[in-house]
Amino acid sequence: MICTLCPRRCGVDRSQQTGFCGLGEQMLIARIAPHLWEEPPISGQRGTGAVFFSGCTLRCAYCQNGDISHRNQGQPFTPRQLADSLRRLEEMGMQSISFITATPFLPQILEALALYRPALPLVWNSSGYERAETLRHLEGVIDVYLPDLKHYSSRMGALCAKAPDYFEVASATLQEMCRQTGDPIYNEEGIMTRGTLIRHLILPSLTGESLKLLTWVKDTLPPGTPVSLMRQYIPYNGVSIPGLDRRVTEKEYRRVRDHMLALDLPGFLQEPEAADPNFVPVFNQPESFV
Ligand code: SF4
Structure with a gap:
């Protein structure tokens, strides 16, 4: 497979060599388990069945999941094995299924869903750094997009993720996601069954970027697109960016909130207790898989 799945467009044959993400053709997964800590319309009361894929096409310097995003820890899975896990998550009573940083394995995920498609909302949890052309393969398959919106300036995109085009790319991505899903729809349990929910993580010293991003959401995306404002930043992964x-200080949080x-943006505000390393899941251990 000559890989141009993400905006890095490495053009490498992943059966022979690796590109920016360092991933080969074999699907790697670091955790498949119930997850209770997403936003209420994603996790509900019983949880989302979260599939954490190894690797990442963005690799932020401060990533809280560096073992899987930078160091690609995980177990090999076939599409059949993933399909069986999705069935188990459904049988456990999950209220949605979340595919987390899944883009490098999109073809294998489509294969798995052709084998078994749970009767649950399917959520695509993404860094926002996606090609619209790639996302079109998910139209009619994915019900809910859960993208990050991270950096506004090309300087911070370059510094944090070697992606000076982050905002240029993500702004087109989010519009494509909203086009595909339309306005949010919720079921009787408050679970989002269709729609796009945008996440923004406030970064210390960078509240000016946050304000510009939120204003862009208000001015550009369909009214009613919810935003989840996150304050959980902890300097993980040995980050050395000044x-x-x-x-994030209380004053910084309040400024963005x-x-x-x-702006009267609908959405969710994160509790301060969320900035706790105990919320980082255990990856790549026997107990990490249902
Ligand atoms: S998925 Fe990986 S190999 Fe493919 S274009 Fe993106 S970074 Fe490069």
């Missing part, structure tokens, strides 16, 4: 070596409220 300003990113500490947590107040802007979101002033």
